[in-house]
Amino acid sequence: MLLRLLASIIFTFYCVSASSKVTDDIYVNAYIGVGYAVESANNFLDSKKDENKLIESAINISYEYNNNISFSGQVAYREFGEYFTDKTLRIDYAKINYTDSFFKNSEQSLSIGRIKIPSGVYNSSRDTPMTRPSLIMPQSTYLDLFRNLWLSTDGIMLSTSHHLAQGVFDINVGYGRLNIDDNFSDVASGQGALGDWKEGALTLIDVRYNSGSLLFGLSYNHVQPEYVSTINDVLPIFPVGNNIYSVSNGEVEVKSYTGFIQYSIERFELTSEYTYRDVVVSGFTPTPPNSRPMEGYYAQLKYAASPSLNLMARYDKLYRYADYKKGLETPIGIDPTWYNNSTTYSIGLNYNINEHWSVIADIHYIEGSGWLPPFSYQVPESVEEKYWMLGAFEVIYTF
Numbered sequence: 001m002l003l004r005l006l007a008s009i010i011f012t013f014y015c016v017s018a019s020s021k022v023t024d025d026i027y028v029n030a031y032i033g034v035g036y037a038v039e040s041a042n043n044f045l046d047s048k049k050d051e052n053k054l055i056e057s058a059i060n061i062s063y064e065y066n067n068n069i070s071f072s073g074q075v076a077y078r079e080f081g082e083y084f085t086d087k088t089l090r091i092d093y094a095k096i097n098y099t100d101s102f103f104k105n106s107e108q109s110l111s112i113g114r115i116k117i118p119s120g121v122y123n124s125s126r127d128t129p130m131t132r133p134s135l136i137m138p139q140s141t142y143l144d145l146f147r148n149l150w151l152s153t154d155g156i157m158l159s160t161s162h163h164l165a166q167g168v169f170d171i172n173v174g175y176g177r178l179n180i181d182d183n184f185s186d187v188a189s190g191q192g193a194l195g196d197w198k199e200g201a202l203t204l205i206d207v208r209y210n211s212g213s214l215l216f217g218l219s220y221n222h223v224q225p226e227y228v229s230t231i232n233d234v235l236p237i238f239p240v241g242n243n244i245y246s247v248s249n250g251e252v253e254v255k256s257y258t259g260f261i262q263y264s265i266e267r268f269e270l271t272s273e274y275t276y277r278d279v280v281v282s283g284f285t286p287t288p289p290n291s292r293p294m295e296g297y298y299a300q301l302k303y304a305a306s307p308s309l310n311l312m313a314r315y316d317k318l319y320r321y322a323d324y325k326k327g328l329e330t331p332i333g334i335d336p337t338w339y340n341n342s343t344t345y346s347i348g349l350n351y352n353i354n355e356h357w358s359v360i361a362d363i364h365y366i367e368g369s370g371w372l373p374p375f376s377y378q379v380p381e382s383v384e385e386k387y388w389m390l391g392a393f394e395v396i397y398t399f
Helices: 001-016 144-150 183-189
Strands: 028-041 052-062 069-080 090-098 106-116 150-162 165-178 197-198 200-210 215-225 226-227 236-239 242-245 248-264 268-283 296-305 311-321 343-351 356-367 387-399
Touching: 106 165, 144 183, 144 215, 144 248, 150 200, 165 215, 165 356
Parallel strands: none
Antiparallel strands: 028 052, 028 387, 052 069, 069 090, 090 106, 106 150, 150 165, 165 200, 197 226, 200 215, 215 248, 226 248, 236 242, 248 268, 268 296, 296 311, 311 343, 343 356, 356 387
């Protein structure tokens, strides 16, 4: 129903204007993608481990009121398995921007509304098929378990860009509230959790330099969503297969630090990011706050084999509990290392058939269960095999 509605809206815009420029001040763009994903084992996308269709679509509009004031927004819908499907049409972003230059060779801007979060190389465009490196993002930095915490914030962002002799230096500082959907409870605390997550505050700082061929920078995000417990709440705990009743409200505080670099030369593009997350879980049970740091990194190579074909290879490492890289010690045993870590080898391609049609496909070979929901602790329905594969492809139409 939602897909048909969005497709109808996209078709209407297409009939009104064959190009993205509606007027001299208004631009409209849209895309729709349909694909498929298959898991050989485990349950990253769906608790039933079935084959999963992939549907993505969006309409975005930008309006320039004058040289200083503009508006931009996007409505999107995503269907990808049980855990990462939007329940309804989602306002991806909708913001008013004021831009001016208060210093020589620089530009400052103030954005108010629902704002995409700039973090790392890809976060602000991670849901756009044409700009991300693969259908399944590197989980060390773009962990889908925390996807809702990093997409956008309802608040304010100040930005400044300084034009140097060899590039541009950018600083972004923002504050707002999170946008959390119904799926977040399943991937964070398991399907037995019956309470609700309240939208906590988010603070962001992003510093980056871009010369055209070289991009590098640092990103910091601080989020603190709160869980409101209800009667008969059940949370999964160690070891795998055990549960405990939640007797109080809880809170998850995440401080995320990401360093990134991307270098392009001729047909090659090399990207690497390192992410450290300081995760502190408080409440839920009558125990002290529990610190559970996460750590990960990846290295990725893209090669432009032709003007229309790009190839990708990537190595990705995730430590779900960084303090226990050789296994998680518990009072009643030691879990295998692969319960909490993952090593992933990925290959993929992006082929542009013409200016409207493109195909994206990638294959991932994974050792370990570090990706798998829920975040609180993997449950037997998710953890099946140490070695598993995930493949996905998507056909995309844009205009």
